[in-house]
Amino acid sequence: MRDPSQDPCRSWMAAGPPGDVRGGRAAAGSCRGLIRIAVPSGTRHRSVPTVPKIRPHPLAHDVHAGTFHMNQSRIASVETHLLWVPTRQAIRREMERALIHAWSEVEVTIVELESGVIGTGETIQNYTWGRSVDHQAVVGGNPFELMWQDRLGAGLQMALLDAAGKEAGVPVSRLLGEPCRTHCPVSHWGHDMPPELYRQEALWAIEHGYTSMKIKTRPWFDVVETLDLISDATPDTFEIDTDWNDFLLSAPRAIPVLRHLEDRFSKMALVEGPIPAADSSGNKAIRCAIACPVAHHYSDELALRIDHGGCDGYVMAGGVSAVMRGGHAAAAYGQPFFLQMVGTGLTAALAAHIGSVLSHAQWPAITCTGIYEHDLLTDSLEVRHGLVTVPDGPGLGVDLDREALSRFKARGDEIDLPPRIVTYRQPDGLTVHFANNSHNSSAVWAFFRRGTLPVLMPGVTTTMVDVGDDPELVELHRRVSAAGYLIESG
Template sequence: MNLEIKQVERIPFSVPFREVPARNMVRELPHWTLFEICRVTLQSGIVGFGETMQYYTWGTVSDAAVEKCIGCNAAELMWDDSLGAGLQMALFDAVGKANDVPVHRLLGAQHRDRCFLSWWDIDMPAEDWVLECRQAISEGYTAFKTKARPWFDLDHQCKVLCETLPPWFDLDLDFNSMLVDAPRASRLLPEIEKYSHVKLYETPLPQDDVRGNNIVRTKTNVAIAMHFGVPPIMTALKEEVCDGFVIGGGASKVVRDATLAAAANKPFFLQLVGTGITCAFAIHLGAVLSHARWPAVNCHQLYTHPMVKPAITVSNGLADVPEAPGLGVELDEETVERFRLPEMPPKPYPAPKLLLAIRWPSGASSYYTHTMQYWEDFTAGRLPLFPSGVYLESIPDDGSSEWRDLQERAQRAPVHTGSRAGG
């Protein structure tokens, strides 16, 4: 079989969010709708495909990467992470199809025939968490990863959500280091573990705070996950800063990091983000990595369309590993054409015409227009962290000059008031 690469086609497209994610992702990640399909054609006529989430990926596909591939053997290049996500994925798909084997056969010895998957959502009001978990459960999921943020009352969120959950459903709370320091984390994390559904805390502190993370780990019975590589793996193991890891990136990096985690007997979850296309590739990786024991995060549940046929299905928290050649799924060509763009637009952040209010329990309010504004204020110590009773809301444009004036002021700098100005 001739594995020489004849052609690489790149197709930009935008796939919509579902309703609940859409109204929450707009604050921080409106650009997560933008993707690029890579379609690789071999001289033999075999076609492989993959995708890149253009503005959130471990590696975009460049013109130079495409040029590097033309005329080369796909099997010799498929482990090259520098090619970018979509192109690497497409090469694995093409080589698998050419050899009539599923991608996991190219990645290593199969360890499992079903992989753990988690539902994912960004931070949102408790009522939206309830809606999302209800849908997750209806679709066969048993775990939910979400964001713990200081602009929502985390205890209230967990209380409202956990009252609606069956006892077997697990929660993973990702702080993205927003507890900031060990004293604060040592107080809050044990309080939240009273909710028995909470099974994992992710990155409660900045990961390079080795001493702080070591202290925090001794203060809670909930497992702590940290992204592999910071601090360096030998430091992380020696100083016992976490119970397991988050692993992502290109195929070579993932397999290398997963091998080291397995040697240390540390569990991890894979985090490769995209539509059903990326999810399928991640499932093949999970099939061969022995310590991929925690539910993988792929975020494909955010979207109205899976982009593959058949769609990934889950039962009892597990998805079957595809056994058909290549990725084992087909690209939904009709939907690709429906959502195709003439070219990749610039990153659409911040989203226009947003006015966001953080409501403090004291009665004061702080106004912003996108997440990165208040993220910086929280992490820099300019705002209270995780106070009881805090919440964030979006103030709709009522067409008034008052709304427009407040929104324009908040674009330039945060607006802090002692009352609920603006709604």
């Protein structure tokens, strides 16, 4: 197999140590981005603190003295609590428009071992790589034997890792491997929303210690105005990662858009999913045309096609075993990635432990913790200078706020929303109405996937109104629901 470092579109990897590369500006030449170089500190570059050598953890038990026997550890009981943890009030209506409010349904899993040790985990029920189905099946089992099984689902696996770490007296990171960093980069996240609200979210991010944020760049909002407002509101060192979810559709459409944006906005630091990952030639053309690194969701198939030059790095998500395998595979090819593990403070803690042992988890992790009203922890994980300190206590190293279990107990009807109309408008008066929401299963996504309208248009807006008892809105909602969408000329 050809050495991936010899790919001319990836030669930037040889310019500096793996921990110091996030992707840089393109060198001059007829093919922009053909040669990539590491850039000086402070210029679209994030250095991650590393630890050259890790001593045995001071809390570790003396196994040889017989104080801890891994093979004797057993699970005594498992209990679950279904919560509804609201998104922050400032963004709640926009989260409802995209059905992200459904991420508020959180199942907390609590595992107790026969030793009395308690482990805690969580599953974001409507955005997870795997729900936990049969919790009681693990009772009587050994947490050290079960904790690597992704099939158990997110919350149960997390609780087993937490319990196993506490039983052994070591942080979860020491169960996963040898840490290479004590602090992990992390980014704020916001789903698609109007430009002004994105500006406010950027200010919130800065106030809470973040130095970057990932935004959803959608054809139904004004991306140029969004980047303008965020750029004007943030320090020069702030970075903006753009997630297109394939809405640029093809390389011929994507390249002029991305060139224009990166030339205008120096804070645009990463391009995720500009077009479908399966379009190898299109993605390679994009990489050679722009300076920003291009990322796609990791898959074994994509990694095997690395010589096609389709991306600079990955989005790493899934169960702990899958993420660890993917992280080691990315390291073997010298490609950075960011962890995408969505949840409250419990998930954020697990992401920090995983990020601390995977050498190429160099891009800021996405945990989405900042969208929630509460992180379910007694003491929140503090973000400073865009970094979160990896907890060094046993297990996850964080404590569940038990009061939150009753405070946020789910009623069962919170996910329901009233009938609504989502309306897209262009400056020239063209209007498109959709029913209810702009979730990825909605008519909004299907309509814009067809490429009928431009992938980028300054001045476009998208609004949402409640139908209520207004006869005209009731009739419009009926027509739009039946047709999927309704186009009106201005």
